[in-house]
Amino acid sequence: MLLSRVAESLYWINRYLERAENISRFVEVSEAMSLDCPPGSAEPWLPLIDASSDRESFDKRFPEKKPDDVINFLIRDRLNPNSIISCIQMARENARQIRDVMTTEMWEQINILYWNMQEGEAIWNKPRQEQLSEIRRECQLFYGITDATLSKDLAWRFSILGRLIERADKTSRILDVKYYLLLPSLNELGGVLDELQWIALLRSAGAYQMFRKAEQNSIKPNSVARFLLLDPIFPRSVRYCLDGISNTLKMIESSPPPENPTELECMRGLLKAKWSYIRIEDIIDDGLHEAIDSLQIDLNKLNDLIQEKYFIN
């Protein structure tokens, strides 16, 4: 038995931390990549803001669009609700609400992470790459602690649900940014710069090594897209996340599905089926951006259906 409010908090704690972790990886990779880029090449920074759909508020506040503005906006800006610091603060607010349900270890981890992110803390004196990898490690530590200390009950399942939905969303956004925004025309596909960016893309999604292991050939756009969207065993691929979401929702709704499935049940099944049985060539022929766009719309809808079914009563 789980309070609706508690389920919602667990779901959001995990979404926020997953978001913070993804942003930190984004920024870290982009910063490293900018050092490799020939002068005058595509600015690697702004797409990061596009990826979280915050371009409008950013442009309004920082018309000069300097790289440092982007980085601060994404990491330390308390006015940006999607900055790392805001995500961690909201995760901790949610955690405070339900700390009796989390294990002490989980609470302490999130609490330490929060205090480390405050003004004047040692982390801000470190080189930026160190800051970012520390933040990421702390977020991942939270998942590890959750998995190692929390009973595998409803509380855990709602945690997983939040984590996976956010992850599917972010992996697809990263791919979208590359495909849709970094490259003005499809003719540039296959250039030298292109390969660097594909590598950066894989790194941003935390997928470079596993991609190399899975694909021994050179880095081709289609194989990267396939890997990030459809790989059945890579834990950050969209398909893997959707499988997990589907299984978790089934476990939460332990009773057998009714003859006339609910809207949530339909959504879950359709999404899983679609992404399990589609081929990458078909996605690309029909338009990768359109496919990702529709995935994100579906994920938002899934979020709303979960909200409606479990969090409001």
Next chain:
Amino acid sequence: MKYMFSNYRPKNSFDEYFKDNVNSAREILIPLLSSLDNMGLEELNRNHSAAKKLLLRHGATFRLNDTGLKGTERILPFDPLPRIISKDDWVTLEKGLKQRLEAIDLFLDDIYNSQNIINDGIIPRELIESSDGWRPQMIGFKPPLNKWCQISGLDLIRDRKGDWHVLEDNLRCPSGVAYFLENRLVMKNIFPNLFSGRIVKPIDEYPSYLLKTLQELAVWTDTPKIVLLTPGIFNSAYFEHSYLAQEMGIQLVQGHDLVCNDDYVYLKTTSGLKRVDVIYRRIDDDFLDPLNFRKDSCLGVSGLLDVFKAGHVALANAPGTGIADDKMIYSFVPRMIKYYLNEEIIIKNVETYICHYQKDREYVLENLPKLVVKSVAEAGGYGMLIGPHSTSSEIEEFANKIRKNPRNFIAQPTLELSTVPSLCNGELYPCHVDLRPYILRGRDTWVSPGGLTRVALKKGSLVVNSSQGGGCKDTWVVGK
């Protein structure tokens, strides 16, 4: 001892470590003082910082306002020098606390039912019915086990001679027990050496007794569903609420997680509504049920009082207990003990003047510079006048308040609370302390060994309340 305490000068009040100077430590303190001396002031200060970090990591914080920026959330200042109480002293105190609570519970049951104590002329009716804590809604009601105060925390002090007195009865939602437990945890973690060679009475059973006490209230079932009702994360005691819920493994809920339906209370869960049997509520009577108490409250649950009165849910503590911790009713406790138990009071009250009575009022108005005057319904050290520390215009202002609304005030002689050495800016300094032991009453009564020692950490201050810059320290009940 010479080294660490060589600059320490006890004040005029009773010092709990030393008889009159640093060369005559109280016998029971000698082992601790030698451990402290082995440690040295430098290491004590270093470990003190470690202790503060640990409290922050645990989240033992209270929030000052809601901006979410650093500095608005603080730990309660923690002092590492424990306060020590001998087992012999403790046995007497424990007896005295049980006696007091027994009488108070009988009083509450009487006052909301047959009112013998009024009819027999012991306490005037108008004093009862004019109290802020009086809840006429409870008239004719019998709570489960006939007990009203499951959880209380009484404030004790020692006077200039070292004699113990009860300063206040806190019978509504007394707070601080999480710090009481957390302080011991910190001491064991950071200062294990100080414990060596001594047996300090453990306090870890508190959550188990609390859970048992709450379970016993659900006289209608063997498998009660218990929850802790909090006003939410903006309440300054929120840390305590979540701490206790976690320690007991019960759910922490807010008003909007609960709903009253068909004479029962339910929890809103992901699998629908589930019945609740016992609510440990940390919300004041006024805010508990907008239908029956304050209409503007959004913290409580509509209709909760009706479910309670129907006997379908237990509330700890029962609404209405505030009548007994009215600071004026306090002055009648010795008479209650005589009346209900036919016993003499074991832990004395502080002498109290009731401004409602003309004779007392005249004395108080003439002697304000010597007295402490308190508003009967306020807590947290607010609404009081400390005569010796006040200007003549402050005194005149208070005199007017008393004349205007005498029922609202009591006065007591100025007390020099006892002192215990404490760290003030890295040095040892005698700081005033009080003590809040916690008493749990289910089928049996259990008293926490020791309690929360609050300490006035500002040099020279007499105010121990956390809302006014006070801190706390671990309290040890030890055998010889």
